[in-house]
Amino acid sequence: MKTVTQVAVLAVLGAAGAGWHYYGEQVGLPPPMELIGLRSNTSQAATGGGGGAAGPVSVIVQPVRVGQVVDRVESVGTVRAREAVTITTKVAGIVEAIRFSEGQRVEAGATLVQLDAAALRAELDQARALLDDARSQLQRGRQLQAGATIAAQRLETLEALARQAEGRVRQAEARLEELRVTAPFSGRVGLRQVSPGALIQPGTVITTLDDTAKVRVEFSVPEVHLARIRVGSSVTARSSAYEGRRFQGTVAVIDTRIDPATRSVRVISEFDNADEALRPGLFLTVEMVLEERERALLVAEEAIDPVGDRAYVYVVRDGRARRQEVRLGLRLPGEVEIRQGVNAGEPVVVRGVQRLRNDLPVRVTESVSRPTS
Structure with a gap:
């Protein structure tokens, strides 16, 4: 029965200690052991009773520094030609x-394939001959009209024949042009998918044409970052x-819709590709800059004292460690961005944090300018 009672007392003391760690320390209340008179003389000496015989706690501090912070998101993407077509x-x-x-690199309008046009050339020559004849008759008719030796109806007929001949010529020229397959753009x-002498049908694939002087890279970004994606943002x-x-x-284009299956938005970026190292279909790892802060506040990672979902640092003011709640930002190698809670240049404790409590006297033994780890 005595053992059960002791266990119960220890449990109560443990709960009281946890509550003081979360709340009591913020308002300067003494630990629960002191409240019930159970704090040992040894413990009092160790903490100095708030600065007693044992003296201040030795700590190492680092001033809050100002530096650049770049917030990035990483994804995977695929290279696409800026313009691509199947010929x-x-x-x-x-x-x-x-x-x-x-x-081969070709220019816009260059002839890629020439189909046999012998029959159409003959047809075009015939149409042109008919056109010349029709124009000659029309010209003679107009000259005779001045002497009223030709009826007006006959003149109209000659004009209609001339127009028909012109139409046949234009039609033959258009059909002849269709036998010449050209490049729609430079690339x-x-x-090659065909050979000379082969009979091909409409839609037969001849080759492909890609404009890769500048390429596009498509990738997806989680929707939580949507508000920070900007056209013109840097992509690596x-x-x-x-x-x-x-x-x-x-970044060149941001899709207007969110993919409901992946909860992400598609982003298209453009890359100069003068040496054509990036080829269509190439798989890439992509980093996109979401935000840049030139004057971010940074402290060493070991200065952070996490408690639940909150974070604290100890700032040395007037020879005492003041426990300050902070709002964290990005994590960098060895450092953490502080979005709120401290000011630039303030000394924060980076070594000896575990021995501190709010308003405890401290002695600064060293001040470092960079993370100590």
């Missing part, structure tokens, strides 16, 4: 000549194919 033909015909080499052609990409190389680009 086909609109009409049936026999391949007369192939005027490109695989992998680099891919592998890297690939296992190019060890150590980083490609720089910017």
Whole structure:
């Protein structure tokens, strides 16, 4: 029965100690052991009774420094050509000549494939001859009209015949042009899919054409970052194919919709690609800058005293450790950004935090300018 009573007392003391750690220390209440008169003389000597015989606690401090903080999000993306098309033909015909080499860079309007046009050329020549004849008759008719030796109706007929001949010529020229397959924009052609002499049908794939002087990289970002995504934000990409190389680009387009399955938004960035190292389909790891803060407040990571979902630091003021709640920002290697709670240059304790409590006298033995770990 005595043992049960002792256990109960210890449990009560433990609960009281935890409550003091969360709340009592903030308002300067003494520990629960002192309240019930059970604090030992040894404990009083260790803490100095708030600055007694044992003296202040020795600590190492670091001033809150001002530095640049860059908030990034990482994703994976795929390279796409700025412009990409599959080259086909609109009409049936026999391949007369192939005027490109695989992998060649071509200019807009350049002839890629010429289909056999012998029959159409003959048709065009005939149409042009008919047009010349119609124009000659019309011209003679107009000259005779001045002498009233030709009826007005006959003149109208000659004009109609001339217009019909012009239409046949334009039609033959258009059909002849369809037999010449051209590049719709400047770019680099891919592998050839046809051979000279082959009979091809409308829609037959001839090759591909990609404009890779500037490429697009598509990736997705979680919707929680949507408010901080901006067109023009910096994007850095890297690939296992190019060890150590980083490609720089910017955000060009942000999708207007959120993917309901992944709860993410699609982002398209553009990269200059003068050496064409980035090829369509290449897999990239992408980092996008969400926010940059030039004058962020930073403290050493070991200065943070976490309690539940809160965080505290000890600021040395007037020779005493003042326990200050802070709001944390980004975590950097060895440092943590403080968004609220301290000011630039204030000395915070980075060594000896575990021995401190609010308003305890301290003695600064060293002040460091950078994280101590």
